[in-house]
Amino acid sequence: MNIYKVRLSVSLPWAITLFAGAWIFIFVGASFLFTDKTWFGKEGILWLFAVGAVPGLVVALAQFGLSWVEFNEISRIKRLAVKGVLRTRDDPAYYGKCIEKAERHIVFVGGTGRRFFQDFADVNYPTDEKKKLITALERGVHVKILVPTETHLSDKQLEGIRSAKQRCDELRRTFPRQFEAKVFDHPASYALVWIDHEVIVGPVFANMESKNTPVIHLASHNALAESYIANFEYEWHNAKPFTST
Structure with missing residues (x-):
């Protein structure tokens, strides 16, 4: 069997999870390798991740809220057939x-x-x-x-x-x-x-x-x-x- 012709089927949720996990792993590794700050120290690695993550979480929650409103409206229309x-x-x-x-x-x-x-x-x-x-x-x-x-x-x-x-x-x-x-x-x-x-x-x-x-x-x-x-x-x-x- 020619391995170059083998096709793999991955669902979109799994592909997104794997992609995000890979980038998190890369950045965490880079944080340890390329900084002399400690994990829990003042302005350390954990603090840097928190500063970067909180704005992203706020945006994600806002997007989730808007999507939820849209989902409810679409569901209501579907119930009306x-x-x-x-x-x-x-x-x-x-x-x-x-x-x-x-x-x-x-x-x-x-x-x-x-x-x-x-x-x-x-x-x-x-x-x-x-x-x-x-x-x-x-x-x-x-x-x-x-x-x-x-x-x-x-x-x-x-x-x-x-x-x-x-x-x-x-x-x-x-x-x-x-x-x-x-x-x-x-x-x-x-x-x-x-x-x-x-x-x-x-x-x-x-x-x-x-x-x-x-x-x-x-x-x-x-x-x-x-x-x-x-x-x-x-x-x-x-x-x-x-x-x-």
Whole structure:
């Protein structure tokens, strides 16, 4: 065996400890070899080490205190199960990564669903970049779409909802056991994408383009996420079919 190709794996805490220990050993040895002062004498070796160590300890304690505050804040955020905040919903790449990891279900609730299908179920797109929803259906993921009826949409949204309905009909015919779409009889008040244990949710404002509204990314066990999931399940139970098949 060639010893020059042997690799040693040392964890960072041990590497820091060994490095610090080596330098302490070197300086202690140098103190004995290159000084005539005694260990406990006036302004001796112990006094020199204390003078050097105390400022360092003060700085280290201050740094530790700041790190502890930061650690507590990070821990609090982790307990809230907040994974991120997006300034807008217009980020297909962000949603696409979650869809790619889906194993059980994908739920969409929103205004029309037109952009959702354009971004993730465009069969005419030359690459798989905009076919992630179709790919998810092909691997057995269940998909549910929930949108409002046409009576609760603006004239500008009508074209979008009709385009979405056509796409839903196509997906329902292709994946009859995995794809479902329904409508509720009131205006949409929030936009929701629920993928397995991930929930991305945000408000729907009547005077603002939906893609420009902010959203928050939560784990599904977050209290806020659970309230939206419960609302979706209630709406879904009372909704009517959206597809013609």
